Structures are given as C-alpha cells and as structure tokens.
Amino acid sequence: MSTWIKMSCVVCWLLLTVHLVKAQERPATIRYNLPDTPSSLKNLTQADTTKISNQINYALTVVLHDMDSAVWLMEDALYKSEYLHFDVGIAAAFCDLGYFNNRKGNYAASIKFYQSGLPYAERAFRGSTSLAMYYTSMCTPYYYASDFDSISHYVYKAETLVNGRQIKKTSEAIDVSSVYTNIGMLWNSLGNYNKALSYLQKAESTLKAFEQKPKKKEFEELYKSTLAIIYSDIGMVYMGKKNTDSAFHFFSHSLEYNSMMPAAITGTAAIYAQRKENDKALEWYNHALKVTEETKDYSDNMHAKVGLGQLYYEMKDYRKAEAMLLSVLNDMKLRAGIDVPKLYETYHTLSQVYAANSDYRRAFRYSETSLTMLDSAFRQEKLQSVYELELKAKTAEKDKALARKQLQLSQTEAKVREKNMWMGIIGSGSVLLLLTFVSLYSNNKNKQRLQAKQIQALQQEQEINNLKSAIQGEEKERARMARELHDGIMVRLSTVKMNIKTLPEQFKHLNSTDYVNTNYYQQIIEQMEEATKELRATAHNLMPDMLLQGGLPDAVYYFCNSLQKNTNLIFSYQQYDEINRMLPEFELSVYRIIQEFLQNVIKHAKATKVLVQLSRPQEDTLAITIEDDGIGFDIQAAGKNGMGLKSIRNRIQAMNGIIDISSEPGAGTMVHLEFDIPKNV
Structure with missing residues (x-):
C-alpha cells in the first residue's frame, strides 16, 4: 500500500x-x-x-x-x-x-x-483524467482508515472516467495508467491477484504505447517514475502469489527505471531473506532504510524496519531484533494512523524474541497484544470482503444494464425491419400481400420466441452468478471461523499450556493448597475462562442461542438489551399479538435484517432513543417497526449511492417482504417491514 x-x-x-x-x-x-x-x-x-x-x-x-x-x-x-x-x-x-x-x-x-x-x-478538472487521479489518490488514507465504502465509491467514479477513453497525450497516458495501477493494488490488497495483475498489465500497456513518442522534458522523468511504480507493484502481486522468481524479476525491472524505489528495494530484501541469503538481505534492508529516511517516507521505512527486525530474529541476533522492533512501536506512537498487519507482525516477532531469551513474562504480554492486532486484522479482512462483494454487485449491475440496452437495440432493429417489410407489402399485389403477411407473422413469432429464450438465458446466468457469490460467501465465512478458532482460541490455549509447563520449576516448594491461592494459578484460570468466552462468542455468531431457544421475539429483546448496555442509546421493545415459532431459516434472516438496521442506527443516526416493535396483524403476516429520534437522512440520495440499503432491499424482496422507510434530515427515521410467514412444511 x-x-x-x-x-x-x-x-x-x-x-x-x-x-x-x-x-x-x-x-x-x-x-x-x-x-x-x-x-x-x-x-x-x-x-x-x-x-x-x-x-x-x-x-x-x-x-x-x-x-x-x-x-x-x-x-x-x-x-x-x-x-x-x-x-x-x-x-x-x-x-x-x-x-x-x-x-x-x-x-x-x-x-x-x-x-x-x-x-x-x-469543477476545475471536470471529466478529465486528472480528476480520476484525484479520486484514486483519496483512497490511500481511506484504506488505512478501513473505510472501504468510500474506496469503492471513488474507485468506481475514477474507472468510469478512464474506461474507453481515447488517449492522445503522454500526460493523459500517465494519468490513466496511474488510475489502473491504483485499482490493481486495491484488488491486490483483497487477495485477488489475477485481477490485480490484469489492471497492472493494462496500466503498463497504456504507458508503453507512448514509449517511442516524443515527450516534453517535464514528463520524461515522470514517465520513468510511473513505469517504475507499475513494475514494483507487479512484483508485490507476485510476492502475494508466492512466486518469488517473478517478483524478483519485476523488482529489478522497477529499479532500472528508478533506483530509489523503496517498495522494490524492500521487496528485494524480503526475497533474499526468504532464500536464507542473510548477508544480501541485510544489505538491501539497510539500503531501504537509508532511502526511506532520505525521502522521509514513513510507511516504507516502517516496512523496512519490520523486515529487518524479523531478519535479525532469524539470524538469532535478538538484541538487534528487539531494538529495531521497539523503534517501530515508538514510531507508531508518533503517528495518527496504524498499519494493523505490520503492527501485528511487530508484536508477534517481539514475542518470539523474548521467548527465545526465556523472558516469558514479556513474551506472554506481547503475544496477548499480537492477538488483539490479529483480531483487528480479521475485522479489516471482513470489511475488505464486503468491499469486494460491492464491486461484484456493481459489475453485475453494469452487465445487466448492457444486456437491457442490447435487447432494446434488437427490438428497435426488428421494428425498423418490420416497417420496411410493410412498405414493400403495400406496393405488392393482394395475393403477394397475403403471402407476405403470413411469412411476416411467422418470422415475428420466431423472433419473439428467440428473444424470450435469450431473456430466460440471461436470467438463468444471473441466478447462477448469485448462487456462486452466495457459495463463495459461505466458504469465506467457514475459512474465517477456522482462522478465528486456530489463531485466536488455540493461541490462548497454547499460552496457558506454556504457563502450566513452568509450574514445576516456579512452585516446586508449594503444596497444592498454597498453589491454588497464588496469582499465577488465578491468571491461568482467567485465561481459560477468556478462551471459553471467545469460543462461546464464536458459536454465538453462527447462530444466536436466544434465537434457537426462545424464537425471534426473545432474540430481538435480548439483542436490544445488550445494545443498551454497551451504548448510550435507550431501547424500547414492544410486542403485540402472540408470535409463535417459525421456520429457523426465516427467523434467522429476519433477525439479521433487524440487526443490520439497528447497527446502522448506532453508526449513523446519532439518536438517543430507539423503538423496536414486533406484531402479527394477520395470522400469516409478521410486521416489524424500527424508529429512532436521530438526524435522519435523504432517502433518495441514499437509494442512489448507498450499497448497504440496496442490499437490504434485495434481501427483503427475496423473502417476499415489503419495506417502507420514512425519514427527513433532522427528523429521525422510521422503518416498517412486513413479511409473509412461510408455512412450517
């Protein structure tokens, strides 16, 4: 990044x-x-x-x-x-x-x-490539702030400006290739390396088209610098794909255009470190530190320091490793932003350094902190997944709109042909008119059947894509749960295991009664309880206990109570009519929709009071009302720009439900939902 x-x-x-x-x-x-x-x-x-x-x-x-x-x-x-x-x-x-x-x-x-x-x-750069560059440059701080909704918004606007553009000048080529480069690195951060490579290769081909053309002096160095960035980023993508040979090739190519490219220097050092060529790795990391200190590039300087600290640890030079990694933590205290993945690597490596020096107390402390960083990284990964799904949704919408336009064009062409045929029929004799009419009618029927088949094929393809997206989402959730159990709970239990191993040495003179009263024993018990709570929370995320035991009303009531305890909001829960148990899948879907609306109230509404009301106006109808006294919002603007509201509407529509939102800026918001209750078949 x-x-x-x-x-x-x-x-x-x-x-x-x-x-x-x-x-x-x-x-x-x-x-x-x-x-x-x-x-x-x-x-x-x-x-x-x-x-x-x-x-x-x-x-x-x-x-x-x-x-x-x-x-x-x-x-x-x-x-x-x-x-x-x-x-x-x-x-x-x-x-x-x-x-x-x-x-x-x-x-x-x-x-x-x-x-x-x-x-x-x-206003100044309306419709120009410079405006597209401005949009993508804004994505950098939004990335570190984990605001992926804003990144999605501005990347979409930038790509709309440059796609299909006729490039006539070197300055435009630099702008467009830079936009493609930034979008490629966005996909790289999401782990979609193939898509990242396609954008970076598009950036390279856009710029290479102007390689032999004469350039103004002020663009010559900028042209080379931009190419150096593209090749450096391609190297980073290959590092993500674990293809170090290709990564080394492109890092070298980048340094040919700009010998002071920090990412390429740091990447080369990392490759030497992976190959266990420690002397070369040490030389390149020190070179990266020198370059980033001269250019005052904080981000790449931190990356170089973390890599150098890990290298010293691998070389068993624990004193230098500790000093380098502690300097990284000190640098981060002076900054307003935090690079969570690098911070996790720093704490994790420090824990290993102290464990190697038999300083288990510090090792335990830094291991605990690294777990916190790891949890933050998982939250960031979830946001990245949401951003990737939003991009896929936008792409699907564009494809669907293109299909509609093609269908309209086909229908228009058919009408033109039909009109011309009628003009020929009028000029012919009555017998020819009758024969032509029969032929036209038959052709028109065939075209309608063909168009109906095309529409049906498009709908089936869209359903298949939606099913694939759902399956991918489920697989990602399973993978996330596996990582959470392995890297969260298992690490806690490993820590407890390490503490238990030290018991014979530390408390060999104590009897069992005295040992039970020690702080060390109580600490182990607390760690086991924390691991149990974390395991229970993980299971609760899959299917809330209250929803399984008491049904939808009890689960909603419990959720409102928990939000009131953890926020400054006052929740009022009301229930009218008796609401019996319904299909578990239906209850879970409605519960998740209510959760999402209440999370939006906490995040955006700035409200003080929230009302949640459940009722059953008819035997086969479930009604839900959510009302707050917050700042409200412009419904039309949110409908055009908000992917979250569109996603909720689509889910409600898929459940054969209806939604009515009443809101004005400064006047609060009321959401009314109605669902047909499915029969328990």
Missing part, C-alpha cells in the same frame, strides 16, 4: 499541467494556520497563478528533505489561490496537503484535506 502514497505525489505534479479554469463561488474549507497576510497580497492578479503553480511544484521537491517548509509553502499557495479564486491551485494545494499528512501517518487530517479540495477538483 505504500505505492499508493507515491501515486498521490504523481497526482500533484499532474494537477499543475491542466488548463486553468476560473473559479466560481467557493465552498467552505477546513481551518489551517498561516502567517499574517502580507501587504503584497492585495497586488496579486490572475497573472500570478503561474507563480503559484511553480510554488506548489517546488514544495513537492522540498518535501523530500524538509517537510515543515513544504507544508508552509503549500499552505501559503493555498491562501493565495483562494484569494484569486484559482480553482486549480486550490485543488492542487489541498491534494498535496492531504499527501503530506498521509506521508506522516495523519490519515484523519489527510482525508479532511482531500475532501476540502474535492469540490474545486471536480
């Missing part, structure tokens, strides 16, 4: 090459600190926009060795651009300030800067 940070830098250079567009009324921006307004500010004119662009470009070179000066220059350029209503300068400055904060690990601030510059970028 460090490659994305560098791609943001590419965006900033490209934003300075587009045509200048006069600004209109400006939206509000975030606050930032600047020196007093210079007296010369009043003398600025539109002719000074070139100087502002040069200042922004210069700040991008300063950031490599003096971050504070670069920030000051960029804020000053932003201040001047706002004074002149210079949209391109405002968008470029906000983008670069977002990049600077992302480079320092301040992901929340980075997102604010990108969002503040987005209206200006959409």
Whole structure:
C-alpha cells in the first residue's frame, strides 16, 4: 500500500499541467494556520497563478528533505489561490496537503484535506483524467482508515472516467495508467491477484504505447517514475502469489527505471531473506532504510524496519531484533494512523524474541497484544470482503444494464425491419400481400420466441452468478471461523499450556493448597475462562442461542438489551399479538435484517432513543417497526449511492417482504417491514 502514497505525489505534479479554469463561488474549507497576510497580497492578479503553480511544484521537491517548509509553502499557495479564486491551485494545494499528512501517518487530517479540495477538483478538472487521479489518490488514507465504502465509491467514479477513453497525450497516458495501477493494488490488497495483475498489465500497456513518442522534458522523468511504480507493484502481486522468481524479476525491472524505489528495494530484501541469503538481505534492508529516511517516507521505512527486525530474529541476533522492533512501536506512537498487519507482525516477532531469551513474562504480554492486532486484522479482512462483494454487485449491475440496452437495440432493429417489410407489402399485389403477411407473422413469432429464450438465458446466468457469490460467501465465512478458532482460541490455549509447563520449576516448594491461592494459578484460570468466552462468542455468531431457544421475539429483546448496555442509546421493545415459532431459516434472516438496521442506527443516526416493535396483524403476516429520534437522512440520495440499503432491499424482496422507510434530515427515521410467514412444511 505504500505505492499508493507515491501515486498521490504523481497526482500533484499532474494537477499543475491542466488548463486553468476560473473559479466560481467557493465552498467552505477546513481551518489551517498561516502567517499574517502580507501587504503584497492585495497586488496579486490572475497573472500570478503561474507563480503559484511553480510554488506548489517546488514544495513537492522540498518535501523530500524538509517537510515543515513544504507544508508552509503549500499552505501559503493555498491562501493565495483562494484569494484569486484559482480553482486549480486550490485543488492542487489541498491534494498535496492531504499527501503530506498521509506521508506522516495523519490519515484523519489527510482525508479532511482531500475532501476540502474535492469540490474545486471536480469543477476545475471536470471529466478529465486528472480528476480520476484525484479520486484514486483519496483512497490511500481511506484504506488505512478501513473505510472501504468510500474506496469503492471513488474507485468506481475514477474507472468510469478512464474506461474507453481515447488517449492522445503522454500526460493523459500517465494519468490513466496511474488510475489502473491504483485499482490493481486495491484488488491486490483483497487477495485477488489475477485481477490485480490484469489492471497492472493494462496500466503498463497504456504507458508503453507512448514509449517511442516524443515527450516534453517535464514528463520524461515522470514517465520513468510511473513505469517504475507499475513494475514494483507487479512484483508485490507476485510476492502475494508466492512466486518469488517473478517478483524478483519485476523488482529489478522497477529499479532500472528508478533506483530509489523503496517498495522494490524492500521487496528485494524480503526475497533474499526468504532464500536464507542473510548477508544480501541485510544489505538491501539497510539500503531501504537509508532511502526511506532520505525521502522521509514513513510507511516504507516502517516496512523496512519490520523486515529487518524479523531478519535479525532469524539470524538469532535478538538484541538487534528487539531494538529495531521497539523503534517501530515508538514510531507508531508518533503517528495518527496504524498499519494493523505490520503492527501485528511487530508484536508477534517481539514475542518470539523474548521467548527465545526465556523472558516469558514479556513474551506472554506481547503475544496477548499480537492477538488483539490479529483480531483487528480479521475485522479489516471482513470489511475488505464486503468491499469486494460491492464491486461484484456493481459489475453485475453494469452487465445487466448492457444486456437491457442490447435487447432494446434488437427490438428497435426488428421494428425498423418490420416497417420496411410493410412498405414493400403495400406496393405488392393482394395475393403477394397475403403471402407476405403470413411469412411476416411467422418470422415475428420466431423472433419473439428467440428473444424470450435469450431473456430466460440471461436470467438463468444471473441466478447462477448469485448462487456462486452466495457459495463463495459461505466458504469465506467457514475459512474465517477456522482462522478465528486456530489463531485466536488455540493461541490462548497454547499460552496457558506454556504457563502450566513452568509450574514445576516456579512452585516446586508449594503444596497444592498454597498453589491454588497464588496469582499465577488465578491468571491461568482467567485465561481459560477468556478462551471459553471467545469460543462461546464464536458459536454465538453462527447462530444466536436466544434465537434457537426462545424464537425471534426473545432474540430481538435480548439483542436490544445488550445494545443498551454497551451504548448510550435507550431501547424500547414492544410486542403485540402472540408470535409463535417459525421456520429457523426465516427467523434467522429476519433477525439479521433487524440487526443490520439497528447497527446502522448506532453508526449513523446519532439518536438517543430507539423503538423496536414486533406484531402479527394477520395470522400469516409478521410486521416489524424500527424508529429512532436521530438526524435522519435523504432517502433518495441514499437509494442512489448507498450499497448497504440496496442490499437490504434485495434481501427483503427475496423473502417476499415489503419495506417502507420514512425519514427527513433532522427528523429521525422510521422503518416498517412486513413479511409473509412461510408455512412450517
């Protein structure tokens, strides 16, 4: 993911090459600190926009060795651009300030800067490849913030802008290839390496088409740098596929274009470490540290340090391993964002280092912390799976829309042909008219049957795809549960086992009664209880106990009570009419839908009170009402942009249910659901 940070830098250079567009009324921006307004500010004119662009470009070179000066220059350029209503300068400055904060690990601030510059970028770069680059550069801080809904939204907008575009200039080729590169690395982070490779190869072919064409001086180095990033990312994908030979080839190819590419240097070091060529691995990791310290690249510097610490551990140099990994933890304390997978590797390796030094107390502490990081990584993996399913849903919608258009075109062509045939029939004799009419009627029937078969085939294909997606989702859930049991509960039990092994040595002079009263024994008992709770929670996630024992009303009532204990919300549960037990599959589906709506209330509504009501207005009808006093939302906007609400509607429709949502901004939300109760057959 460090490659994305560098791609943001590419965006900033490209934003300075587009045509200048006069600004209109400006939206509000975030606050930032600047020196007093210079007296010369009043003398600025539109002719000074070139100087502002040069200042922004210069700040991008300063950031490599003096971050504070670069920030000051960029804020000053932003201040001047706002004074002149210079949209391109405002968008470029906000983008670069977002990049600077992302480079320092301040992901929340980075997102604010990108969002503040987005209206200006959409106005200044409307429909251009530079706007597509702006969208994909925003994905970097969103990735570290685990906001995959936003990533899905902006990647979709970027890909819409570049797909099928006629590329005429080198600058456009760089933009489009960079967009494909970022999308490819998104798929790489989701573990879909084949799809990642297809996007990266598309990026390479887009750029290679301009290899022999003459380029302006300012684009020559940028062209090489972009190719270096593409080959480095291809190497990272092959690392994920465990194909180290191909990865080594592309890392070497990347370094031919840019010898200071940190990801390629770190990847090469990791390959040497896997091959047990420790001297070469040590040399390349130290080279990566030097390069990332010179460029002040926090993310790649941390990756190099973690790899070097693991290498020292493998070399049994535990003192250096401990020092290197502790420096990583110290660096993370100074950053606003956390790279969860690397943090887990750091704690896990430290636990191994202390265990090797027989420091079991520290080994146990860091092992416990690594388990917490592992749990966070699993949550992130779930969000990534949701994001991947959202992309598949969007792709299916696009395919379905294309099929509808093709069908409409076929019907239109059929009508045109029919009209022409009628004109020929009118000009013919009555006998020929009768024969032609019979022939036309027969042909039209055949076409209708053919079209009906085509529609049926499309529907069957869509059903098969939906079934495949469901099966894949179930397999992923089974795999997740296996990892959770193996890497969570089993690690806890292993820790207890390690503590029990030390009992004869630590308490050999105590009798059983005294030992039972020791803190060490109580700690082992607590660890066993925690493992039992975790196992019970894992089983509860598969099928809630209350749902199995008491049915839907008891399960909903229990869930509301648990939410009230763990949140600041006041829940009111009401039940009218007697609700008997229903099919387990139906009860579970309704329960999950209620859960999702209540989670949305907690996450988005900012409410203080929530009402959940179950009733049975008719013998074969189940009615559910969920109401909150929160901030409400725009239903039409949510219907267009919200994948979550669409997914819920589709599930309810599949269950032959109906949904009615009433909400306005500032007036709370009420959701009413009705389902036909299936017969217990």
